[in-house]
Amino acid sequence: MSRYGDFNRDPCPWVILNDTGGAFSMGAIGGGIWHFVKGAKNSPKGERIIGSIAAVKARSPILGGNFAVWGGLFSTFDCAIKGIRQKEDPWNLIASGFFTGGVLAARGGVGAATRSACFGAIALALIEGVSFAAERFMGPPQMMQVSEMRPPSPSP
Template sequence: MSDFTREPFPDRIFEDLGGAFSMGCIGGFVTNFFKGMKYSSTKMEMLSSGMLFARRAAPSLGTSFALWGGTFSCFDCLMAKLRGKEDHWNAIFSGTATGGLLAIRGGLKTSLKSAMVGGILLTIIESVSIGINRKTIQTPRQQFKEYQRFVQMSENQDKKSRSELKLSEFK
């Protein structure tokens, strides 16, 4: 299953880096804003405390997301190049490799656990994606039947409008 909507190799990595950084910053801002509001000493300081917490923590979380997204994207492009096709297996292998690589500083055991978690997580995500696609995307036969219904409806509309036009000419 090829994905022709995505950019080729170098652009895809930068696109994923930016998207992951933005997601991390926005999510980090929102969660840390409410955390700051929760820990404020008075009701008057809630807004300023929330902004302070959010301003300090959001870029850090955005950077962590960007690191994960960029590494995942690099592995995804590598797998697509090595295998010669783009399918769901690339994402599963990439999630496994990313989880293992980013946890390698913790040792081999930690790295293997993180690789397993990354692989399982991406397997679940890709399985759900496949299931949703099968339920929502029409097969060519379904598309053809819908096209035939559309053509038939438009022909009926044309006949109806022609008959109305002829009737109006006689009046």
């Protein structure tokens, strides 16, 4: 079933918390792997495990926090836009990417916020387009209409 017709999800306040926690976990686990390898590479021989663990402890929570901020903002904007528009379609996600990118870059000024907002919208539009194409390509075949199933009339 398409995610736009999925009514099994929790209501918006809980979705925001779930998405924020999931984004933190994803960032912390991915960051842990990344910084473990990076810490081992940058540590002297004989101290690689200790250097890896130190790098993971120092940097993974930061990356997890960055992911959580992005995920929480995105989910908050998505819920707000759903509430305002009273519909659930790809435009909500694209607009959420736009607003999230703009807010996260707002400290850099109007130009940086605009560029980041446009990048967020384009990235989400590409993701939605690929998702739509994959769903269409991998999904079950379309049902034929009754008019298409009639045998052709015999020609005289």
